Amino acid sequence: MFGMKQSGINAYAKVGLETGVVDASPLKLTVMLYEGAITACINAQQAMGQGDITKKGECLTKAISIIDNGLRASLDKRSGGQIASNLDELYLYMTRSLMQASLRLDVRKVGEIQQLLMDLKSAWETVEKSGANKTAPSSVPFDALVSQKAQSIPAINTNRLAVAGV
Numbered sequence: 001m002f003g004m005k006q007s008g009i010n011a012y013a014k015v016g017l018e019t020g021v022v023d024a025s026p027l028k029l030t031v032m033l034y035e036g037a038i039t040a041c042i043n044a045q046q047a048m049g050q051g052d053i054t055k056k057g058e059c060l061t062k063a064i065s066i067i068d069n070g071l072r073a074s075l076d077k078r079s080g081g082q083i084a085s086n087l088d089e090l091y092l093y094m095t096r097s098l099m100q101a102s103l104r105l106d107v108r109k110v111g112e113i114q115q116l117l118m119d120l121k122s123a124w125e126t127v128e129k130s131g132a133n134k135t136a137p138s139s140v141p142f143d144a145l146v147s148q149k150a151q152s153i154p155a156i157n158t159n160r161l162a163v164a165g166v
Contacts, residue, residue, distance in 0.1 A: 027128040030071070034121035037066040041098075041114035048107050060102045060110070064095050090116065 024032065044059035072091035075084045094113050101109035 025128070027124060030074070031121055031124050031128060033066055033070040034117050034124065037063045037071070038114055038117045038121065040066065041110050041117065044102075045107050045110050045114070048105055048110070056105075057102060060098050063113075064098050067091050067094050067098075090120070 040059045040063035044056050044063065047053075047055035047059055068091065072088060072095075075088055075091075077084045077088065080087075094116060097109055097113050100106065101113070
């Protein structure tokens, strides 16, 4: 009987999420993607702490998928300029780091990526609240944050990306 109630709750939550997605602006959708990736990172860290390798793998796969197929795939590199390029490099770094963290059971690396996601989510929320352009962030603080994060990650430079096969 409990399973039936839980199933109903899950169905209700799914409808709420789908409604939120349909009604959301592009900026809100981006924030929702960050929230999903952050939650997946948190769950992966918990699974690592509990020694649940299967759940860790599922959670990190979900985070990588959100970053690669959601955030990175939605970048408009033609009109996004340098900020889109920097975000692309950050997302590439995040997916590769999460893959390595999964192989090495590196909770700290997952935490680092979670923090990057949280910082970027906060910047997107600021842009969203400011009522800025509904298709892409154009605020100076956002640009500065992305540039700072891209430059502060040593793995993101042309030589290392070339060695990695990009």
